[in-house]
Amino acid sequence: MLAVYDTATGAVRPFASRVPGHATAYVCGITPYAEAHLGHARPAVVWDVITRHLQHRGYRVTLVVNITDVDDRLIERAALAGVPVAALAEENAARYLADMRRLGVLDPTYLSRATENLDPIVALIERLLARGAAYCAGGDVYMRVRSVPDYGALSHRKLDDLRSGVRITPNPHKEDPLDFALWKGERPGEPSWPAPFGRGRPGWHIECSAMAWRYLGSWVDLHGGGVDLVFPHHENERVQTRAALDSQDTPGVGYWVHNGMVTSSGVKMSKSLGNGTALADLIQRHGPAAVRGYLLSVHYRSPLEFSEAGLVEFARGLDRVGRLWEAVQDAPPAAAPLGGELGEALSQFPLRLDAALDADFNTPAALGHLFDMVRAANGLIAGGSQAAAGLARRNLLLAREALGLVLPGDQPRGASAGPPAPVAALVAERAAARMAGDFARADALRGAIQAAGWVVEDRRDGPVVRPRSET
């Protein structure tokens, strides 16, 4: 039974979608004003696993991911670089999306951009104005926070607590310092669009309410993003949507799902601090499998303290999984369950994997079962069990489907086609030297092969060459 943690209630609850068999999800994506770092990959990978598991549990999943392609910093950076806002946004978004594909993240059902959704945005603001939940002032339109009775219910804050700690620059146009902009009036040199309440551009929060409404209606089963979005972004989004669309007894969202931050030296990675580790670079140097696996090695709600050494260490474990795959990928299917502790690790793996993911998408536990399975398979296969090989193959395929695990051969991983001719020649020469009993020469050749970036392993059925892994 799938259970999901919900930020609003602070509890893990059994999952049920409003429409049986169909789960809808909205995830806040990025504002592409600069290069993406590891932290930006986390929600994408996490939601990829969530989506895969929901589908595995029989749900049709409609996933909407947004890209905020107009915003203050985007405008700022574009002006600095002397390029159009749209061009800067598209460039960074394209790079981000390419990185996500490399990480094996499945495309969302809808990838929505704020600038392509001006109609629903304007329509939503008009509804808020008509209902008295918003007001025009100084060319802008603001949300009247006090018109919503339970403002703060998602982020567990009280209006009074917030007021005492306002750090927001006082804005003379606002009735209340906590009111926030739905629409920012036109300013010279900035992108703007026409609206009944004056030319301008959307505020940060309204786009998500509008796009969720457009693609999913007034109810969303799962709404996600980083924990840093809980306040004010999701709080504001929630009250906007409720004020505009819902009666007060329908919260509009089934489960708020927030992933923890990726930190560096104990501090959150952030574009503004510039302490992020460039994602593309990390993938380039360690491969997508390592990056993806590393992100899943910690439960999605926990903070992940990034360390390159930690990533490399985890990748070493993942290599064992890959080696098993190489050994069993051609094994014939085996259906009969195996007994004994080792046999059970193989036979029971599908159930254990599902159970782990059912428990609020516990990927570290799932990976633990995977490693158990790998060890059991290696042991039984060494003992000559064909059935173990068949079960291991099935299990690895299941893990690939559920976790997006990358197996050798799934995608180009450096020079996966085999060693270049000169290295292959060295390998052959070494094999001959070994046959002749000239071990000194064989060892020298192994050194030469390693210097070329390859490793030879002598197996019973002959030498195997593989690229030398990093570090």
Add this chain to the structure above:
RNA sequence: GGCGACGUAGCCAAGUGGUAAGGCAGGGGUCUGCAAAACCCCGAUUCCCCGGUUCGAAUCCGGGCGUCGCCUCCA
């Protein structure tokens, strides 16, 4: 100051009332010409500290200490 989360072996990390998964690193073996790979064995009488509840707590409650996130743009 307010709100929220967290503190498990050298490192990473599951476990949230029934007697501590898994990975990496390390030590010892088996195998190997030597390696590598693989497998086997070894590590927390103990889960930040102090009280309490309970037959029983890493898990629940109270109090400390420490860390992080949010309260401003933020995945």
